[in-house]
Amino acid sequence: MNILKNILKIFLSLRTSIWLMLTLLILLFYGAFVMPLKEEFLNLHSEPLFQWLLENPLSITWWIWGAVLVVSLLAANTLLCSIESLIKRRSTRQLLLLIAPQIIHAGFLFLLLAHLLSSHWSFKGTTFVFQGTILQLPNGLDVIFDEIHIDLDRWGFVSGWSANIRYFREGRYVTGDVIQPNDPSFQDGLGMYIKTVQMMPFPAALVEVSREPGAVWALVGGVCFPGGIIILLIMKIIRET
Amino acid sequence: MQDSLISLLNNTHVPLAMIILSVVFYLLGYFRVFFIFAGFLLQALYLFSRGIQLGRLPIVGPHDTLFFLSASIVLFAIPSTGKLKNRRQFLYPLLMLSIVFMLLSLVYKPHDVPLTPLLKTFWFEAHIVLSFFSYALFSIAAILGGVFFIRKGEQIEILQYKIILTGYCLFSAGMIFGGIWAYLAWGTYWLWTPKELWTVILWLFYSLYLHARLRKWWAGKPSVTLGIAGFFIMMFTYLGVSLLMESSHAF
Numbered sequence: 001m002n003i004l005k006n007i008l009k010i011f012l013s014l015r016t017s018i019w020l021m022l023t024l025l026i027l028l029f030y031g032a033f034v035m036p037l038k039e040e041f042l043n044l045h046s047e048p049l050f051q052w053l054l055e056n057p058l059s060i061t062w063w064i065w066g067a068v069l070v071v072s073l074l075a076a077n078t079l080l081c082s083i084e085s086l087i088k089r090r091s092t093r094q095l096l097l098l099i100a101p102q103i104i105h106a107g108f109l110f111l112l113l114a115h116l117l118s119s120h121w122s123f124k125g126t127t128f129v130f131q132g133t134i135l136q137l138p139n140g141l142d143v144i145f146d147e148i149h150i151d152l153d154r155w156g157f158v159s160g161w162s163a164n165i166r167y168f169r170e171g172r173y174v175t176g177d178v179i180q181p182n183d184p185s186f187q188d189g190l191g192m193y194i195k196t197v198q199m200m201p202f203p204a205a206l207v208e209v210s211r212e213p214g215a216v217w218a219l220v221g222g223v224c225f226p227g228g229i230i231i232l233l234i235m236k237i238i239r240e241t
Numbered sequence: 242m243q244d245s246l247i248s249l250l251n252n253t254h255v256p257l258a259m260i261i262l263s264v265v266f267y268l269l270g271y272f273r274v275f276f277i278f279a280g281f282l283l284q285a286l287y288l289f290s291r292g293i294q295l296g297r298l299p300i301v302g303p304h305d306t307l308f309f310l311s312a313s314i315v316l317f318a319i320p321s322t323g324k325l326k327n328r329r330q331f332l333y334p335l336l337m338l339s340i341v342f343m344l345l346s347l348v349y350k351p352h353d354v355p356l357t358p359l360l361k362t363f364w365f366e367a368h369i370v371l372s373f374f375s376y377a378l379f380s381i382a383a384i385l386g387g388v389f390f391i392r393k394g395e396q397i398e399i400l401q402y403k404i405i406l407t408g409y410c411l412f413s414a415g416m417i418f419g420g421i422w423a424y425l426a427w428g429t430y431w432l433w434t435p436k437e438l439w440t441v442i443l444w445l446f447y448s449l450y451l452h453a454r455l456r457k458w459w460a461g462k463p464s465v466t467l468g469i470a471g472f473f474i475m476m477f478t479y480l481g482v483s484l485l486m487e488s489s490h491a492f
Contacts (some may be wrong), residue, residue, distance in 0.1 A: 014456060021449040025442060032438040044433040115431065124428065157355045181358040182425045193428045210428030218430050222417035229410040236403070 011080045020077060024070045031063045046126075049119035075112050078105045097239075100232040107225030114214030114221060123211040126195070129163075130204050137209060139188045142168045148203035161197040163205050179207075189213075259287045260308075260343060267315075267336040271329060277319065277336065284312040284343070295353065300369040301360065302352030303484075310479075311342035313377035321381060321404055325396070334384050364422035371415030376475055378408030379447075383472030386465045398461060401468050402454060409447045416440060439478040446474050 010016055035041045040056050053061050082105045085098070092098050123138060129145045136142055146164040153159040162180035166173065167187055177185040177192075185192040195206040266280030288309065291299035299305040318335040322328050359365075382404045389397040419440075420430035431437065450467045453459040459467075 014452060018449065018453050018456070018459075021445060021452065025445050025449065028438055028442050028445065032435055032442060035433070035438065036435055041433065045429070118429075118431070122429070153355060155355070158358070159355065160358045160361075182362045182364075182422070184425060184428065191428050193426075208428050212424065212429055215424055215430060218420060218424075222420065226410055226414040226417065229406070229413065233406060233410060236406075 008080070011077050012084050014081070017074065017077050017081070020070055020074045024067060024074065027063045027067045027070065031067070034060075034063070046124055048122045071112060075109060078108060082106070094235070094239075096231055097235045100228050100235060103224050103228030103231065105228075107221045107223070107228060110217050110221030110224060112221075114216075114218035116214070117217065118212050118214035121211070121213045123190075124208065125210075126206065126208045128204055129207050130202065135207075135209070137187075137190055138211075139190050140169060141174065141187060141190075143192065144168065145205065145207075148197055148199075148205050150197050150199050150203075161194065161205070163194050163197075163207070165192065256287060256290070257347075259283050260347065263287070264340050264343060267340055270336050271333050274329065274332070277315065277332060280336075281312065281315045281319070284308070284315065288312060291351070297356065297361070298366050298370065299351075300366065300373070301356060303349040303480075304346045304351045306369075306373065306479075307342050307346035307349070310373050310376055310380075311339045311346065313373055314339045314342070314380055317374070317377050317404075318381055321400065325400070330392075331385065331388060334388065335381055338380055338384060359426045362422060362425070364418050364425065368415050368419035368422055371411045371418060375408040375412035375415060376479060378404050378411065379471055379475045382408065383469045386469040389465050390462075398465055401465060405447060405450060405468055405471070409444075409451065412444060412447070416444060436478070436482045439474075439482050443471070443474050443478045446471055 038060055040060050044052050047055075049064075053064060058065070082102045086102060089098050125138075127135070129135065129148075131145060131148055133145045134142055135145075144166045146166060148163045149161060150158060151160040151162075160180060162178050164176070164178055165185060166176045168174060175187070177187075179185045179192055179194045181194065184194075189211055191210050191212070193208040193210065195208055197203065197205045260283075263280045263283040266276045266283065270277035270280065288299055291305065300309055314335060318332060318339075322331045322335075325331050382401045385397055385401045385404065389401065423432060424430040446467075450464060450471065453467065454464040
């Protein structure tokens, strides 16, 4: 029982947070210098993180495993500290000042959840397509590329490109869409992206199909995190004036 | 009017004169605060005219980003030092830093080529603007940290904290906007590149600062030192990674 109490005490400590952050910093600092030197990291984008970690030797991946471990401990530390803070100071008059840091912490935890989901279940596939190409997607849909366009500005520079696509399920038309840079098409959890096009000798496009299961949670975390800081800043300003 | 402004800017002497005049005004800022406003007005005018010339925000390439950072430092330095006694003694080192970035921007050729379609989006522009605003605030915090060691005073340490907290908020928002842009452009909100990793290092470093400051041992000199050290990590994240390493953010 005492051991459990001591472990809980460690996780409820701000000192633990500081040490964990410092350790994570050192690991990432090492990784930032090593990553450009090892060619194994080049295909890290093309598969889920955990799959890549299992496929590559520990001598290269140890710092990422270490970072995953430290981040897990930091997540537990954040969660427990937030819960303790809410319980201890629940009778405070300045409720917003109490809640704001917890909103920031919740945002951080949502962002971690997003990365966890994407590191496990993300999917990415890239291929060249031509006008008339039919792609079979992992979600059971077929997509047909009808037309591939390229736009030039008045100086002859490429100003944009796009492709008209149609989705089919078991031969039946589902819907149509246009994909262009920064404007992908989403259908049944998969995103269809057009990366680049070439018109010679015939129109072709480099497309990517991707699934990011953590994207929604990343957005939730992305709203909570700065939202909490803004509330905190406003409360501090109000308190001073 | 727009065409005449563009033709005026195409004459290389006019932008150069604006920059030099701005530097002179900032140097004169030691004597009268009025000159600081005049110098900033010239910087803003230069940025505005580049925006008109390019038809977009001038925030791509080392020339424009260094100039934008230089102007952002003054933009935030003016209000953040407003309540300080002997304001000019705080403002002057900040102006010197702004001048250094402004002169450094002259080393690089302006990026006048139309942007790739992937960069033509609100999310990208917001990501860059917020990032450089936060860089400016982190720079101001570092300079204030230096002043703290010379002149002491709790007031400076508290101001440094507030500036870092504001910068941290903008930096976090910038990272999130960058994530949204990356998701819409590349299908993922996170890429394993040195720039992204350094961005997380910088963000984590300031998270560490904000948490460490809550502990007694770190309050005062140690936290001020962290505020100064953050500037060097920021500079490497911005210039070092972009110039030295292969990255999606390479200049």
